[in-house]
Amino acid sequence: MKFIYRNSAIALLLGASIASGSAFAAEPYSWDNVAPVKQPAVSNNNGKTVYFDVSHGGVEGNADWVIDGAFSDFADALVQQGYTVKEYRGVDLNNDGRIRFFDDRINGTTQNEAIITYNAIKEADVLVLAETNRPFTLSEQAALEQFVASGKGIFFIADHYDADRNLNTWDATEVFNGYNRSDLSKYNIGGAYGDWRNPKNANEGWLVENFGIRFRFNAVDYKQGVSGVVASNKTEGITQGVKPILMAAGATLAVVDPTKAKGLVYFASSDNPVKWNHAKDQGLYFGGAAEGPYAAIAKSGAGKAAFIGDSSPIEDATPKYRRQDNGNTKKTYPGWTDSGNAAVLAVNIINWLATPESYQYFDGTNGRISGVATPTPMAVQEFTDPNNGQPWGSPASGYNSWNTDTYKNNSFNAPFGDGQTNPDPDPTPGNTVSVTQALAASQGTPLVVIGKVTAAVNGIYGLDLTDLNNPASHIYVKLESAQRNNFNPQLNPSILNQNIIVTGKRNSYLGAPGIRYVSDIQIAPTALSVTQALATAQGETIELTGRVKSALNDIYALVLEDINDASFTINVKLELSQRNEFSPALNPSILDAQLIIKGVRDNYMSAPGVRQVNSIEVVSSDTTQPNPSGDLSVSDVLALNNGQPVVVAGIITSAINGQYALALGDDNNGSATLYIKLGSSQRDAFSPQLNPNLLGKRLRVEGIKNNYMSHAGLLNVTKLTLLD
Template sequence: MFRSSYLVAKKLWKGALVVTLAASTLFTSSVWAEGPHDPAPFISAKGTPLGKKVLFDNTHGQTAGAADWVIDGGFSDFANAIAQAGYDVKELRKSTPIVYDDLKEYTVFVIGEANIPYKVSEQAAMIEFVKNGGSIFFIGDHYNADRNKNRWDASEVMNGYRRGAWADPAKGMSEEERNSEAMQGVASSDWLADNFGIRFRYNALGDINATNIVSPAQALGITEGVSSVAMHAGSTLAIVEPKKAKGIVYLPKTNAKWAHSVDKGVYKGGGVEEGPYVAIAKLGKGKAAFIGDSSPVEDATPKYLREENGQKKKTYDGFKEQDDAVLLINLINWLAKQENYENLQQVQGLKLDTATPLITTGPENEIPSQTIEPQKEPWAAPAAGYKWWDPSTFANGSYGK
């Protein structure tokens, strides 16, 4: 999620610009909600309403560090485009764990770079949601994009285990961190692969345009109108179970790694063997989609200040790049479409992928229980007084304070 001209500034160290959105006229309320107990932002469907609703998670560190992945902030272009396509859009905000009742009335649940691990009970609620016909869009990032310095990045959160900490999800944490409510009920598992047949890799690629696009006929129509998708420091995914998951966008052959990667960054020289940059999956009556970078989803209108220090954020117009917007709305439309098949093998004429070749030795070992922490975490010391698990320590102007 870094462009070549601002590699350092873009992800873990990006600054901020607080902007009053011109698009705010689309919202039902002009009052900006600032914490989990305030009314959540909502965008009504435009044009011809489809009677379907999309929910964006804002309960797991989506505004930590430089991130501002909310529908009235750094994800507003995406959210407004979803509304223009006929969907109601709302933010999920609460201070208690996600339960099935939070999700059941929605068609699609969007998770933008979660930085606080999901509890086992929350994972179960999401699986129940999908098996009953809901869909989830997982938006990841490169390895070590740990925005709140809690040692967990989005890829680890979504996979269900922390690299090098399989035996102890709170490895390296203080007793206060370990005993915090945020870490209660968290357990290591290969959750994403076990349920969706796919796993975020812990690689860290650089500034690349993904032009290896699977044809619409072999991508369930999702790649119609898509010839290029931007990556600005991101990851790819590994297809673990081809009957469940399939890649639809791949990187070209490349050795371009993120400048701050803590291992070799590029695992297989790009291409198909690096794993898909964008993928889909089918589980029960529902679906899932995955992308290895938040850059294509974001826009340049962050709402909040940094929770750690109150500094401004700066985000970028990734949604307007390449064919990012086309792909993302195609994904939402596919996710929102109810289809009877329960795995990809049941789709007539669809060629299944082969499993992505994994690294099973050395520092990049991808066997979940054998992964290694390449360097001491977190990547930098938190600011004095900042506690990622305690919103009372957050800076004024940040979400939750």
Template sequence: MKIVKVLGSTLLASMFIVTTVHSAQATTAEQSEATSGQQTILFDNSHGQTAGAADWVIDGGFSDYADSMKSQGYQVKELDGQANINEDSLSGAKTLVIPEANIPFKATEQQALVNYVKNGGNVIFISDHYNADRNLNRIDSSEAMNGYRRGAYNDMTKDMSSGEKNSKAMQGVQSSDWLSQNFGVKFRYNALGDLNTQNIESSENSFGITKGVNSVSMHSGSTLAITDPEKAKGIVYAPENLSSSQKWSHAVDQGIYNGGGKKEGPYVAVSKLGKGKAAFVGDSSMVEDSSPKYKREDNGSSKKTYDGFKEQDNGQLLKNITEWFGKSDDATSIKDSGVKLDEKTPLLDFEQPENSTEPQKEPWSQPEEGYKWYDRSTFKPGSYGSEQQSGGDNTSDNGGSGDSDNGGTNDAPSTSGDASFVLPQDVQPNEPFKVTVKLSGFEKNTTVNDLSVGIYKDGGQQIGSFSNDGSTFGNPGYSAKQSVKTDDNGTATLTLTAKVSDDLSGANIRLKQGSKAIATQSLD
């Protein structure tokens, strides 16, 4: 049996105020003493890097990565705000890390990044698979970084509401192919599944970046296209001869474009521009760790992240990129660097910006009621940027990682109970099974009304149907309202008959009372 324990949703983390730019907590007293001679690495957190299940901050889901930089002698700081990438904010920084942006870069920000690198700065762009639209603004990280939205090259705001179009976040945003034009590389819109790869360039042909790196992992990531081999070079590639079954199970198109290997494009690439350097990674999974800090901004539930930084040789690869950034280099292009040049990556017709197509109407699911991705005043307490910003619970009892269902306001009696879910070990699509919900910590000898259970995929798609008679099932969605009576210990058991329309990969289960979320947990 699969048993999942969930903490009650009423537990609140302690509140604190965060300054606009602050240092990550040092691992030792010596490292915490920032000296005037220390170089600074900035992590951008002004482009939706904490939306949805993401927690890509220096003291949360990217803390292992930040700690590795501190161990190399750098001071690590966070860049927060809106449209915060400019000449002033980048001044004095050795490197800028851009984790999985979900808010597009303004034309002025793009130019600031180009100027920053040309003048000797370094940038690492960390993206993810296509349709990883964590804030449901129709713009994924690959699109934000490439500079245009798939199927909306002529108008980045296609199908957006007036509130979205007129938001500060969308002012000064212009479609362009800026990443390819300036750095010779672009993120592809493919989506590869769970893979380990040893298809890696030699240390001699990768500026030493692959020294000690024998294997790198990928979990639902993308590759890149080398569009100008004189500017960009592939470092790590997906395995050769991938089959269609090795695409990500939720890919919205063919998922794998050229069968893997070098024709699929690099999974990790680098670029030279002027006096500076850039690196590109197609998957946030290889960078993250299992210590999320914040609640979800759309519904306030807990997040669950994973120890990708510790998998394979991921951490070593990232440390080597940081080391490469720190080395002096007179070459102003890959061509001038003396390494073997790549071939251009063969592109499909729809990968040309003006020919790009939208596989299905976006957003992929409807945002929570009242949540506006561009307005932090709508963010739930405990989320990054909310009015009641606080750290989340970093224990193993984290909530669902991709829930788009809203806990909402509490229109039911106040509760402080916990819940655990018991499901069969091997749940198959369209096969009925029993779900047992064990409640504890409720008021003794009382009836708890208005309970319902839902099973849904990351992004909010409901896949669970429930039956009152064991044979007739409704449409996917929450179960009919249920009532249970607690015993002398404040515990009760609720058992439902359910079936799911898809496998449980990327699925979550939630118990609600009225519109209040009592417990949520990932089933993946």
């Protein structure tokens, strides 16, 4: 027998596809339990981290302020600056791999994990709080104070008064200020929260007491752009290059203590802002600079803070989630690319917040120019609440903002994803589908798609992926910033007409069918998996790889099974010259060998098959014990780059993410661990949660090094073998 040894990455990169019509019982709250992380290139890494908080809001109503949704342009710009950007969801108190929200104001539960603690956020240099719609507990306020006192920065992004997006009677202006606009007795919450009634005094409240500033309860429109940009020599350089910034229904702030806070952008005397059409009162109280700054900064002690009264000039038009209340698709404003965008201002603010400085206040010392106090920091209109503490709309039938079980599919914190068919939170290259199959998938479905790159889309920001067998079938792929240099045809023309494998979620892009939230792109190996071969058109000449399962039709054929899922098979008709070597009936040693076969896709014996076989090559004849004496240690694998196929041996130390993964410890280094993501067919036998007797046993794992749940791990696991 002639053996040709090839890189086993072919089998690992191209595995079994999702069977048409197959379905799995989805486990609630597992579909979206991995928070996204965006990282800069190693050569551009500035060593600093920005957390975007979603533990207290930012995804309610039409808001979608997540780093892989309508704040993706903002996040990508920070990555270009060298920042690592992470989504912060809370604290996994019960270590089940997911963050659950239970509103403790309503039921007094201790299960709420959507919380902020200092230990959970202390690794960040900057925390972005975007349209927070749930009040902070006293301990959470203390955690934020400790974060700033340690020299870190917070960016508060609010919106107009009554932007109560989850209809719980709170908007971001109230949450940030530390009190509801109403003074009703019900807002003296007590317990963990304390008194949140309106103090009717501009000098009282959490925000002003810590940062010398408060958000107004106004609602103003000025899409032409707020043009009173303060000179950069008075704003720590933050307004350098900043142009007028649009306000599409927003709030201003009031500087109460000018030694702590100062404005960056005001209404100029030539500006003509107006009341927002849906404002609950006059909407615009004073006009001009007396309305207070639209954007501001604060320096109080070692740390810093920054503020803006509208999300519109920062957001982009690529929302990720559905609405929680009714399941409708969100529509966000393309502010990041609007002529009145805050892109320069927002990046400048983050750079300033991320830079520790020794001065304590804007008190005129060390050349630090103080702010200008707002003449009337709390208007009469702000003493009373025209809504008596009621939300600005009525909740949809069956929706309860305090009960996530009522959230609609594909909304943040919902039990299930939209059109969910697989409980695995992460799509893997073992679930490869064609472009045509991807087009038929429901919005939000995790997919791994193979296709041909045929054009750039939206300049450098995307690509057009065409079906390998049907050029008329194509889908748009939105590229993340780190993927554009290698995979956008405008930046890299050599990628045109290459076959690639894209891992992401089915969604719309540029108003057309698309794939977004792309976590991985790989150049497709030449050989198809068995399941990909099954999806090819009859009569097409193909090259595929698989494992010999059995003889077929006596000596005349063989059954080839998929490397990653033996339930997918294809019949291969052997030519006369091939039978002695490759027919299992004549040569039983060929069983379990991995082959590469070139032939024509055609049915054989009334089943999917390959005929007119031109060549057969043996990739490896040792499929039972790959690399038996050369297993890598866990520590060895931790030192490798992501994307490499490995065979590693170690000790099973714990279950991870319930039944979905396990932790593999190093034989000699207890602190070195890998997270091993288990496929659905592997969990019954290898999940420590289902099999506690596995703990402490040694295990060999074949897979591809990659991160799982933001921890070094192995995905695309093709084989697991207990060693003792």
